[in-house]
Amino acid sequence: QAKRQGHNHVQIYQDSMSLQFKSSAAMRSSLQEAIEKNQLTLHYQPIVRCNDGATIGYEALLRWEREPGKFISPTEFIPLAEMTGQIIPLSEWVFRRACEAAVKLQEHGPCKMAVNLSTLHFNRTEFTPFLEQTLEETGCKPEWLELELTESILMENTDYAVEVLQNLRNKNITISLDDFGTGFSSLSYLKRLPVDKVKIDRSFIAGIRTHRSDRVLIGSVIKIAQSLDFAVVAEGVETPQQAEFVTELGCNYMQGFYFGRPVPLEEL
Ligand code: C2E
Ligand code: MG
Ligand code: MG
Numbered sequence: 001q002a003k004r005q006g007h008n009h010v011q012i013y014q015d016s017m018s019l020q021f022k023s024s025a026a027m028r029s030s031l032q033e034a035i036e037k038n039q040l041t042l043h044y045q046p047i048v049r050c051n052d053g054a055t056i057g058y059e060a061l062l063r064w065e066r067e068p069g070k071f072i073s074p075t076e077f078i079p080l081a082e083m084t085g086q087i088i089p090l091s092e093w094v095f096r097r098a099c100e101a102a103v104k105l106q107e108h109g110p111c112k113m114a115v116n117l118s119t120l121h122f123n124r125t126e127f128t129p130f131l132e133q134t135l136e137e138t139g140c141k142p143e144w145l146e147l148e149l150t151e152s153i154l155m156e157n158t159d160y161a162v163e164v165l166q167n168l169r170n171k172n173i174t175i176s177l178d179d180f181g182t183g184f185s186s187l188s189y190l191k192r193l194p195v196d197k198v199k200i201d202r203s204f205i206a207g208i209r210t211h212r213s214d215r216v217l218i219g220s221v222i223k224i225a226q227s228l229d230f231a232v233v234a235e236g237v238e239t240p241q242q243a244e245f246v247t248e249l250g251c252n253y254m255q256g257f258y259f260g261r262p263v264p265l266e267e268l
């Protein structure tokens with residue numbers, strides 16, 4: 001069943017990419033080229049604290065500039081890179097760059113760097129040694145690094161994932177659960193995760209104005225998460241009204257276009 005879904009997924013993906021690539025093979029060699037030709041960059045988006053608006057960190061977001069000024073969205077190429085395995089060198093590149101940026105940013109005051117973690121990369125037994133080596137080589141302290149993972153990582157191999165994450169947390173790396181609310185988490189499941197923060201998916205924030213159900217849900221998620229000692233981040237905050245709303249509900253941190261779009265390091 002999983003395999004069949006996987007194939008279907010490839011089909012759907014090829015269709016949506018067909019304007020840019022004739023086949024997944026073309027996409028594959030093009031991605032290889034992207035790595036070799038330095039067409040990849042990281043952009044950084046601020047994450048602010050609700051109670052005083054201070055920027056406490058940044059999320060590193062991958063960009064593929066296929067031609068000058070023409071960016072391909074990570075939501076398009078990351079799923080394919082996960083399937084071809086190219087995500088491994090890609091993700092290693094991201095971590096190295098993000099750690100270097102984290103070191104540079106410390107000159108302007110303490111801050112964290114959040115990096116999105118690929119499921120495939122995480123499931124490699126070499127992930128923890130890779131990360132330790134990268135931190136050491138770049139001079140990035142573990143407490144500056146935050147790993148953003150999605151529920152799929154935890155669903156696939158729970159015992160293994162819990163153990164690895166607990167180990168990383170013991171080294172003072174922060175663990176965040178990304179896109180919270182879009183997956184299948186139950187509360188009992190959430191309780192046993194070695195997670196420091198949950199990031200409420202931006203689809204809920206977008207519905208604040210129009211959907212009472214989203215407003216009620218956000219309030220409940222914040223309360224439950226905080227009662228389990230997780231900090232809460234609201235994703236996709238685009239307006240002052242949304243910022244005020246989640247702040248009043250006791251949310252800890254916010255991220256979104258209202259505070260800043262993802263930009264290259266030089267622009268921060
Ligand atoms: P994500 O980790 O949930 O990242 C947040 C996404 O929301 C980013 O999209 C960001 O640009 C966008 N965003 C931030 N604020 C707002 C807002 O106020 N309004 C709206 N409409 N959007 C906002 P982006 O950069 O296109 O990345 C999409 C996804 O691709 C990420 O979702 C993440 O899952 C994945 N991704 C990005 N970079 C990497 C990476 O280096 N490695 C891995 N494995 N995945 C990555
Ligand atoms: Mg993220
Ligand atoms: Mg997210």
Ligand code: MG
Nearest residue numbers: 178179201202
């Ligand atoms: Mg997302």
